[in-house]
Amino acid sequence: MRTASGAKLDLGRLALLLAMLGVGWYFWDSPVLWPLKVLVVMMHESGHALATLLLGGSVDRIHLMADQGGLCMSRLPPGVLRQVVLYSGGYLGSAVAGAGLLIATFRFQLRRGVLVAASAWLVIMGLLYAGDMFTLAFCVGTAVVMGACAKWLPDGAVDLLNLFIAAFTALYAVFDLRDDLWNSTVRAQSDAALLADVTYVPSIVWAALWTLLAVGLLVVAAYWSLHARPRGIQMPPVGTRARRA
Template identity: 25%
Template sequence: MDELVRNATARLLDSGNVAALIAGVIAFALVLNRGTWLPLRNVVTIAHEGGHAVVALLSGRKLNGIRLHSDTSGLTVSTGRAHGPGMVFTLLAGYPAVSLLGLGGAWLVTSDRARWMLWGSIALLVLVLLAVRNAYGVLSVLVTGGALGAVSWLASPPWQALCAALVCWFLLVGGLRPISELGRKRRRGRAGDSDADQLARLTGIGGGAWMFLWFLIGFASLLVGGFWLLLMPQV
């Protein structure tokens, strides 16, 4: 274990890949600053609702549509049994989806497949677009996909890698903030129909336990994904 840590540290120091670290710092700033977080939170909402939609389909539910709102909230509607594992997993999926997408993207970037990450993200956005049922949602997905498409078509490979790393950092960090926001709303009694509270009613396990699980998944993804990104091929 010590040898693994020494080798990783040496690789990080030898690579001189300060750009990946700077991308991480920028992502933290974008998430922590209210002025940048509010518009960029739409990206997190897209990933969150996409997670609900994918798991709903995988669990055999019928996906009726996704709505994305200008206040950065979202809603995924599916029909099927109101109880049971399918409904539980569908509700469970939203918050972890953001962090896990960031983790998967980080693996691609650190494997020198930044363009795969960009095109994979665009493909996922196209699938989400097919399920969106309101004008603002369509606009949000098109703007996000257009930005990624511009990078993948116009940027050089080093810039593609750097932008892909920034997106991954943003998802990894941004996946945690909505959990803390939900916690504040629940303490004020303003989130009675949140994913956590619906899960509590379905399973008998308190909403706080589900939030703790989401936080653990997000924090672990940030640690692992951040480690991978800091060891990405030098740009």
């Protein structure tokens, strides 16, 4: 399959991405993946924080919880449109992060740059906005681990780590929408419910809109990345045979 520009689907990359998604799905309840789940919660809350700052507001503090809960406390100038953007920033923010990681990993092959950028983001958010010791310790501790991986892991291991984080973030973003917005009990206490109180648009409508936007964004990012010219992460093309001397 080729795009309009002639780029061909890289089956090796597709196989790697599907494998990483499968690993994340299979070990979803494993405590080993708990740090990644909290990391995606931080992406969600960072989406709220970034939306607040872009809208002229201020962020007071961010709280992460060990049970994968999160809270961004901020102040925003009045306005319905501002609140729509603010409340949408969480779920869509984690989807944007997943899409960005896929593109950075596959399309641009940033490798160590991905981990360094993630470390810098965590340190900045932790030092500026952490509202409790758990949040600060998680942000700084995770940043140190990512920085160490960027410095000492070989290129191949960095590539695989980046890909797994990207795939897991995308997977978690979709599962987060499913668990929070399509469960009526949870949805009643979600960002969709808060926005419904402001706009009088039912929370289920916001849930559907955010889900369509998030899934669409992730599909486009994956499609674009998987059709990029392979430069680093790749597997042998399907059907090739070794040449005889």
